Each structure stands twice: as C-alpha cells, then as structure tokens.
Amino acid sequence: MDSPGEDEIWADMAVIFPVFNDAPWSEPAPAVDPALWESFVRALAKHDMCELLEDIMVAKISEHLLEVAEEFWARVTDQTVLGFDRFKQAVQGLDRDSANMLQYVRRIEDMRRMAGVTRKIYGIDDWSVLLKYLIRATLHSQLPVPKELSAIGDFYALSFKVFYHQEKSSREFNESGEEYHCNGCVELAEDCKCDQIIASFHFVNRILIKLELLERLAGDVLTSLMHKQIESHVQDTCESCYTMCFIEPLEKWLNSVVVGWLNHLYSTAPECPETQSKLITFKRKLNHLLYETYTMSRIDQLFNIIIEYPESSPAITDLKLCLKKTHLRPVLVEKLKATLGKRLLHPGVNTPDIITAYISSIKALRDLDPTGIILETCTNPVRQYLRGREDTMRCVVMSLTEEGPGDLADELAYGDESNQVETNWEEWLPDPIDASDTKEDKERQSWDIISMLVNVYGSKEVFVHEYRNLLADRLLTQYSYNTEKETRYLKLLKLRFDDSQLHYCEVMLRDVFDSKRLNTHLHAEPNFGLNQQELEVTCMILSAQFWPVFKEEKLELPEKIKKHLEIYTKAYEAIKGNRTLCWKPHLGSVNIELELKGRTANYTVTPTHAAIIWHFQEKDQWTIDELSGVLHVPPTVLRRRIGYWQTQGLLKEVATDTFLLVEDSAARTAKNVAASDAMMCEDDEAESIMASAQDQREEELQVFWTYIFGMLKNLESLPLDRIHMMLKMFASQGPSAVECSLQQLKQFLDAKVRDHKLLFSGGFYRLPK
Template sequence: MSCQSSIVDIFSRVKYAYPILEGKVKNICTDEEYTKIVEEIKNANLTKRFETLINHEIERYIRQKISPSFWSKFKNTTNEEHGFDEFKIAVDELYDNVRSFVPLLERLEELTRTGEQSRDITIQRKAQILSHFKLIVRATLLSQLPLSHEIIIEHFYKIAFNVFCNTDSVNTDSGDQEGSECAGCNKELNSCKCQDIVCTFHEINCKLIELELLERLVGNVLTSLIYIRIKDHVTQVCDRSFDVSQLAPLENWLETVVLSWLTRIYSGGSSKSMSLDEKIRIAIFKFKQKLSHYLYETYTKIRIDQLFNIIIEYDDSKPAIEDLRICLERTDLRKTLVHSLQDALKTRLLHPGVNTSDILTAYIAAIKALKQLDPTGVLLETVTEPIKSYLRSRTDTVRCVISGLLDDYPSDLADELVKGELLQLDDGSIDEDNENWDNWMPDPVDADPTKSTQRRMSDIISMLVSVYGSQDLFVNEYRTLLADRLLSQLNYHTEREIRHLELLKRRFGENQLHYCEVMLKDIYDSKRIDGLIQTNNTYTNDNIPFSTSSLILSAQFWPPFKEEWKLELPKFIQQHLNKYVKIFETLKGNRTLCWKPHLGNVHLEIELKDRKIDIHCAPIQATIIINFQNKKQWSLDELAEKIHVPATVLRRKITLWVSQGILKEINTDVFLLQEESVTKNRTVAELVEDEENESAMASASDQREEELQVFWSYIVGMLTNLDSMPLERIHQMLKMFANRGPGAVECGLPELRHFLDNKVRAHQLLFSGGLYRLPRL
C-alpha cells in the first residue's frame, strides 16, 4: 500500500475519532478504537499534522456555528430586562458549547502524548491544549464582534450594579406598604427578583472567567458603567454645602461599593480579594488606581466649576478648599482651574454692576482661599492678576481699602490691621537673613521667576498695597479720609483716630504718617486754644447771641481742600469771627487765622409763622436762609453775587430749604420764602446725610495725579532725545534722575504705567509695540 493511500485511510479513521471534521462535536469513538487510531498516526509520524488539522477544524466550527449563534443574541434593545435575559442566554449557550469540546480536547492530548510522560508533564500539556483552545474561542468570537454588542452587556451589569447598591433600600410611592417597591430591581416587594439577579450575575461571571472572556468582553462596558456611576455620585455629593469634607466619604464609597462589586465580579461572588488569583488581584489593584484617579479628576472638575462660590463662602468653605488642594496634587488640572476661575471672576465680579467694596471682599476671600489651596502663591499670583488690573482702573479702590481698615465693625481688613505685621512690598529684593533655608522649597514649574518675593507675602494688606506698587497713594488717601472724619465730627474726640494711626504706623512706618500725627495734634491744640478763647473776658462780654468754636489747622500738613471759593458771610457773623481772630492773635503773637467759611457746621433755629425748625447744616446753607430774613425773594444770580458763590454750587445747596418747604421756586431760578408749612419731599436727616457724604478734601487719586506731573517734564525730555522707550526703561531713568533729593516723589512701575496710559488716552503720548513715544507735530 502506498504512503498516500495510507494517509487517506488514517484520515478516514480520524474522522470517526474526531467528528469535528464532519461538522459535529458528539459521537466520539470508544477508547479502544481511539487507541488503535492514535498508534497508527504515531507510527506514520503524522501527529503534528493531525493536531494542526484538528485545531483548524475546531476554529472553523466555532466561526461557522458557535460564534454566529452567540452574537445573534446581541440585538439592539432599549428594554433592560430583555437585554439582561439575552446576555444570560448567550453566555449559557456559549459555555455549554465550549464544554462540549472537553472530550475532544482530551483525545487531542492523548494524541500528542509521547512515550512514558510524567504526571506533571501530562497536566502541563493538558493546560496548554486548553489554553490554546480558549485562545481560539476568544479570537474567533472577537473577530466577529458586532457594533451593538455592548448594549445588552450594559443592561446586564447596570441591573446587577443597581441591585448591589440598593438591595436594602425601598421606594415608597405612598404612605402604605402596598405602594412600596424594591429599589434594586424596581419590583414590588412581594415579587422582588434581587436574589435571582444576584445568583444569575455571579453564575455568568464565573462562566466568563472560566472562558477567560470577562475582561475582553465586558471590560470596556464595566469601565464606562462605573465611570458614569462615579460621576453621578460625585455630582450628587458636591451639590451639598462646602463646609464638610467630602473626599474621605467618596474614597470610602469607592472602596466599599465600587471595588467591592468589582471583586465580586472577578471572584464569582466572594467579597474577599485574598481568595483571588495573584494576576486578578493585580488587575483589580490597577483598576482601583484608574478609578481613584477618575474619582479625583471628576471631583476636581466639579469643584473647579464651583470655585467662585467656594471662595465667596470662605472661611466656611475651608473643607472644600482642602479637598481640592489634595485632588490638585493628584491630577493635572491646575491650568483648567486658572482659566475657569479667571473666566468666572470676569463674568461675575469684574464689571460695573459690582460695587468696589464687594470686589475687595471677594479679592480678600480669594487671597485666603488660594493661599490655602496653593501655599506657594503661584495660583494666587496667576488667578488674581485680572482683579488687580481691574481694581487699578477704579477711582475709589484706595478709599474703599482705607475705609475697610478703619472700620469700627469686625471686618477682614480691620482684623488684618490689628495683627500689626510689617508691610511687605515686592521691591525685587530678598531678605536672606530672614529666609528659612531649612524649609526652603523651589517654586513650581509654572511660576513666574520674577515674582518669587511677592508670592512669599501672606499679608492681605501688603497684597492690596501691591496692586498699586506704592504705599504713597494709600497714605495720602488715609490723610484725606482722616481729614474728612476730623472735620465732620462736632467734637474734639480723637481717641479712635489715634488708635488707628498707631496701628497704621506699625504697617507703613512713622515717617510716612508724620503729617497725620500733626493733624491729630492740631485737633488737640484746637481744643485747648478754643477753651482759652471761650474763657477770655473780651470774648465773653460780647452780646452776640451765638457762640463759635473752631478747628485750627496747620495748612501745610493737611490735604488740599476741594473747593476754595470765598463765601461772603453775613456781616454780624463775620464781625464775630474777626473778634475771635483778634483774641487768637493775642494768644499766639505772630500768628493769625484764615477762615474757611465753606467748611464747618451751623446749628440753626428757624421761626416761621406756624412752626419752628431746629437743624444742623453747612455754613453756606445757613448763609442762604439768613439772607431771606431781610428779603423774601431772591433770584439765583442775585444771591450768588451777594454771597460770592458759583451759581452751580448755590443751586445744589439751596435744595435743602426747598425740600423742607421753607423756600419755593416760583419761577426758573427765582425762590420765595414760605412762611406757612407745605408738604415736605425729603426729611432733614436724609439731606444732612447727603451733606456729610460729600468730602471737603480733594481725593488722594487727584492729589497723586498732581504729584506725578513732576515726572512729566522728565518723560518728555527723555522721549524727545531717545524717540521711543519701553515702560521699564522709563521707570529706571526716573529712579536715577527724578527721585533725587529730599521730598522726592516715588513712583512704582504699575502706577507709572497707569499714569502713562492716561497720557495716551489724552493724546499726549503714543503707544505701539510696547514702546511709548511723543506724537509728531
């Protein structure tokens, strides 16, 4: 018999031993028959050939029979229960089909057995054949993966996860037990299927694990499903208040719920990871790391979206800030935080509809919160730059800061002032003696190296002063505010102002506040001098029916006054003031007094036909109504000429008496005295309050603008000679040549930029490409 005919004969007998070659799995021949067939194959040296042939036929059978049947169950459906059942049927059928190959695989192992193999080698060979078979199953199934295969897988694990999380929960639609349903399977309690679902869930997972299909088939669906559940849970948790830390409960939820569920999946029902295979434990550990990172990332993104509100609610929101700080160290979302918070600040805070005081309150809260969030100060430096730029554009910023410092009620700025820390400005230098080199840490990689000193500042007042780069503007504003407060009070009490001054001296230094000390001393001296004048016999023998008290100010130490028009007082009042001056001159020898009649306060008692009015008002308002005592009707121009006051000012001041019904405008700019009462439009208190809110002093910004005009001639000269210069070069040149000598005016870089930008807006300078130049004539 030829070799070819021998192979054909053996192959025909192998078909009987391996019905897979005929498209069937069952009806395998008996052991005795198979033993003879194996001997014939080995004698013909055809073992490898037939092994390859059988494996190929196994793969073909799975591809043509088992795989299409398995994937036919994965239909697109919106019914979760139907999807759950279809996935169970598909896995059960696949598992039964694969198990039917076991006898055939045992025959295959016997075919490849060589000589007297040891038991260990036999076991190892069986494992290799089984592993190769499972590889064929996986590869063949996954090669025919349908597009919608994840739908029923998601239904299956979604239902199982919901049962796991809500097994002990009950939904009650009404108060009675009849409306109760299980929160796990959403069935009525008397027909709950949770236990069946759990058993089916563990059974299917065990089969998938045995087939080594769990990770390949359902891994992506599990990950997606868990991600959705984590995001929903974190979102729900973050909707609560910010005064409780949520990170630890979230981590505990991830460990006890999500990872416990995963462990049950991979273990086939056990909740103890120690019973798992080492490879599976490693896989779960890596999965845990991935899920933990996603948890931190999700929590961080949600908190970043809420960060503006968290900052506004600081200090109550410290726990949320601490959670966010921990998460930022474990994620790469610093840039996202910076852009998101800056957008929120610009949209919700930095616009004309928000008061400057509210912006400062938010800025102070941001300083505190961002210092806790990032102790290096890099986030604070980056995020708050738009706030500082916007505050520089508001004219009342400095006044609001100073008012906050001097507030008698508890406030952030008042508390900071009491701390008494030294003022720290970013002058570009580092105090090496005070540097704690033992605890030194390098700045983060995203830090600006030119602002390292500024980031070391933890003092809020220093941060606010650094907005303008110079403390001169703040000191001048304090002088103006102090002058307003001293001139507006009706007594000589200065205890509160002295206390504030001493606190400010600890911040700004005594030299900066020397003028303010003189101003307070003027009040003390005024009290003493006025007391001497009041007791002078010459003054007391006068029969004038009113008394006068004065504040005697050292003009060169007080801020300039806003209005300097000369009010013409009634003659009997002016004579009394002249007598007051003469007595002062006798006390002080070579000194005299120059009255400021537009300042002060007058107590008037007005008697009309049917009523009496007792009121405090400004001297100009008292002068207006006294002139109506002799003449009942005045035109605005006539009265303005008589008392030497601009008509625009007179029009504003006369409103008090019109509103009180004492005067009436009978024609345009013509006023008549009303002896009988009429309806009042506004109360005296409201109008007096309006008067008190008007400052008699020029604002610090106006004063500072005038001081900075000293630099203008230097700048014009520099740009005339050098054509164009950048801001930094102009600043350096001014420091070299303009800031020399006693009483020199200092100017920081931000303040100089603001000054030059005003000149650009006034068309006195041109700015292009980062360079300033004079306009060409």
C-alpha cells in the same frame, strides 16, 4: 500520492476529529478508543504530520469562531429581548460553543504531549490559552458600535441594583396595605426575581472570567456604571454642604457598596494571584475615580465654598487632600479663574462686594494651597480689574478703618503675626510645576490679606495717599476734634508701613489736637473777646503743606460773619506772632437757629447752606442769578444747595429759578414738618471735601512743571526720557510724592505744548523765546 500509511491517518483523523469533515461543532466530540488514539498519534509523529494537524485545527477553530462571534453579537444586539436576558443568552451560547471546541483542543494537547511537540502558535504553547486568545480576538474583530452594546450595561446595572438593595427590606407597603414593587428587580414583591438575577449574574461572570473576557467585554461598562453610581452618591451626599468632611464617609461607602459588589462579581473566580491582582487594580481605579468625582464636584462649587469660608473650611480640607491624589489642579485653576471673571468682574458688581470676595479668596486659597500659587494665579485677573476701578483703594482704606467688607479692621488689629510660620527644613518641598519664577511669586508666602490688598496697586505710596485723603475727609466733616480712634488706626498702620510714609498723617492729627487746644485757650482768654461775641467761632487750623489738596469752591460770606472771622484771626496772630490764617469759607459746619412763624428750628449745615438761608433775612424772594452774584457761587452749584432747603419746606420755587421763603408752618407738608431739625444735608455728607483724583494729579504735575521749567531754562532742550529721569531724581521726594510714568509725563508736556508754554521739535522739548 499519499502513502498508504498517510491514507490510514486521514481516515482515522476523520473519526477522531469529525469537524475535519464539516461535522457540526454543536455536537460533542465522539469518544475514541485509547488503542486507536495511541496508534494515530504514533503515525502522525512518524510521518511528521503533527504540525499539519495543528495548522488544520487552528484554521477550523478560527473559521468556526467567526460564526460564533456573529451569533454572539446578534444575540447581544437583539432589541426584541430585554437587555439583561440578551447578554445572559449570548454568554450561554458562547460557553456552549467554547466547551465543544475545548474537547478538540484537549485532544490536540494530548497529541502534543505524546508526540513531544513544542511548537508555539502565535507565541503560545498551551492550546487552552490559545483557544481563549482566538475567542477574544475573533469577538473583538466583530465588535459592534458602542451604542449597540446597551445589553451589557443593562445586565450589570440591574445586577448592581439588586445587590445594592439586597440588604434592605425588599417589601414595603403603602397606607392601604398594598405591596410596593421590590426595590431591586422592580417586580411586585410576591414575584421578586432578585435571587434568579443574582444566580444569572454569578453564572455569566463565571463564564467570562473563565474565558478571560470579563475585563475585555465589560471593563468599560463596569467602569462607567461605577462612575455613575459614584457621581450620583457624591451629588446626593455632598451637594451644597460645605461644613462637613466627606472623604472618610465616601471611602466607607465605596468599600462597603461598590467594592463589595466587585467582590461579589469576582467571587466565582478561582482563588489565584492573578484574580486578586485584577481586583486590587479595580479597587485602586475606583478609589481614584471617587477622588476625581468628588474633586470635580467641589471645583464646580468652589466659588460658593470661598464665599462661605471659614465655615466651609471642611470642604477646603477635603479638596486639599484630593488635589494630592489627582491631577486636577490645572482644571481647578482654569475653572476658578473663569468663575471669578463671570461672577465678579463686570460693572454690575459693587467694588466692596468684589473686595469681600477677594478677601475670602485669599483666606480660602491660602488654606487650600499654602504655597500661594493657586491664589496668585486665580486672583490675578481680580487684582487687575480692581486696579481699573477708581474707588478700589478708597474702599480698601475705609474697610481698614471702619467696619467694612471682610472685617479688615480686625485684620489690621491682629497684625500679621498669624502669617509668620516657622519653616522646618526637613519638611521643605519644592514649588509645584505651575509655579513661576517672578519676584511676586517668590514673595507670595509672606503676603497677608492687607499686604495683598495694598499691592493691588503695586505701591504702598498709593495706599498712603488714599489714606491721607480719607483721613482728611473724616477729620474735616466730623468737627468733633476727637482723634482717639484715628490715632489708634494710625498706630496700627505704622506697624505695616514706614513711619516716614505716614508722617504727614501724624501731622494732620496733631493739627486737630492743637486746634482743639487753641480754641479752648482763645475762648477762655477775655482779652481776645471771642467769648463776648454774638456768634461762637471755632477753627481747625491746618498745616497746608501736610494736607491733601482741598476741593476749591467760591463762597462770599456775609459781612457779619467775616467780621467774626477777622476777630478770630487777630486773636491767633496775637498768639502766633508773624503767622496768620488763610480761611477756607466753604469748608466747615454751621449750627443755626431759625425763628419761623410759630416755631424755632435748629439745623447743622455747611457754610454755603447757611449763607443761602442767611440772605433770605434781607428779603423773602431771590433768584438764582441774584444769589449767585452775592455769594459768588456758580448757579449750578447754588441750585443744588438750595434743593436742601426745599426738602425742608423753607424755600419754594415760585417761578423758574426764583425762590420764596416759606415761614408759615401750615404751608409746609407733613413730610417736611417731620424732618429732623438738626439734619446735615445728605448730599453734602456724601461728597468728599478733597479735590478729585484728577484735580490732585494736575496739582502734583504742576509741581513737576517748576522743575521742568528750570531744566529747560538751564539746558535749553531735552528729550522726553531725559526729563523723566531727572524728575525721578529730583522731584519725587516725600510721602506725598506720586510717581509720574513716562506716558503721563508725555501727556502733560504735550498739554503744555498746546498751551504754547513749550515747543516740541525733533524729539526735544524747549521753552519758547
């Protein structure tokens, strides 16, 4: 049994701590006579009951806090009350309960001081701190699901709205003079409750800060609210505007509005280092949130920013700064790759448009990331896709030598001096972590726009080959002998490529110049008789081994024309001695004058078109088969060529594949009469006079066949890889040489096997006996 002294202690304890006898916590602790209190503490210490009292008190507080927490969350989740009022009432109830418990806690602290107790409970020796700890722990142990915590968000959202509009006019009037609602509390101006809301805001925050519950209860809500406000402001301020820098204005807005509200929120907290530290941490977090939000916004708009570069360079400047302050670089790379694939890499986009976007990407991403890593990573799929399009290199070459996409002609004229930047070793930085160790990556910083376009195919030889084809097309379709423009472009290209690679092009231009001079000389010399002929013939004499392969078409010229060509040939032979001419009758341009009933018309057409209309002098009506037999032109080609004269109203199809000459101008449509008399057939202008890439490839592989035939004749049999190695050593020489891959060589040799020109057995190729 307890000693009498202990009985007295228990009796006094019931008076000093009535909650031990289940008295309600809602009632304040009764006042205690100082003498009784001092006697009570001495008795506790004498009987070693101080710790027992502490344990009982902790249990009682914990038990009561379960009821407090249940009541607190019930008020927060009560849907019958407005969110703002719900949270306010819940915090008021929590403050009242904590104040009552604090009275008992202070008596325990006084007892510990008088009795010299130093024991820690849950690692805490300060009971005021312990009470806050128990309140936080109990509240969190009964935390509802997030969707039921809308009252906290409503409370701070309304408080922020009131604060945001506090400095603005809270009274606005419509045209009839009626008052609008207050911008802050959305009440009529005369019933404005902004002052009460601000007072409640300070009251609630003061309690939460005192109990150290602000960050724990409202931290996520505050962050989410600030995030929404920042997102909304960034969207309203910066959407679709790329010509201004926004980082500085956004930072000013953040400090004046968002951080200003936070200062307002913490204004009720006592001035202490801990509070200031929390505020500084929150500000730092908000700044990071601003950078992340703005960066994500610009990442979503990056394709449009790239297309509008350099006008959009301020947006690139902002984005470059934000990437240093965030960890969103991988997100940018993945999203940009996906956007480029979706917007560009499909058959619905023209190759020139893809090249234009690619050029803009090079410029913009070089500005964004001078290391070139983002550019290399994001545009690699674009390069791969362009490599698979047949017209890519031709579009690039045309753009370099004409006014094409991306002003590439200007880039060629400027040269690559702008990309040669002096590096300072003191400012050197290592590559970012996403940099690879490939050769292309190591050379990326020296790549300019033209180099990157040329390297789409990974070889300058391919570019030079395509340039030769385009140059030949232009020289042989203009027939003006004017090479000044082409010579200028060639000089610019020689600054970027080896002279040896462009040597064939120099010879081509020299051929045109020499042809012009030769024509002048032959027509000026009376002994040759060219100036006395009925028809004036001028010729472009080409060094066949230096020019690309021409598209082969058969054409039998009229005898009268052939005689004039023979006269020109003899004049040429008289000057050049043992050299002669091999004519390409389907190439060239003919200026003809047609005498029709009531009018004369001039046309500039191809030799095939001229030959067709020539034969209608002999008779007015021809069939396709008859003309094909005379001209040696396939019927399919011939019918397409006749279509031009049909559009001019000179030929009419009177029956299937039968055409009649129409000389009477009255019988021709108004549309045909209005047609230009000096018109070159658009269909032929659009066609290249060069052989197709496949035809040229077959021609090049035929050169390989000569080497292969000699190898197998001397060595009897060889495997595929040995033939390929020997071809690389002996057959891939000169600017016109194009490399043959192992797979291409196998396809070529297999075709020879099918043609019974080779035998294949046991992995070896040999000649048939």
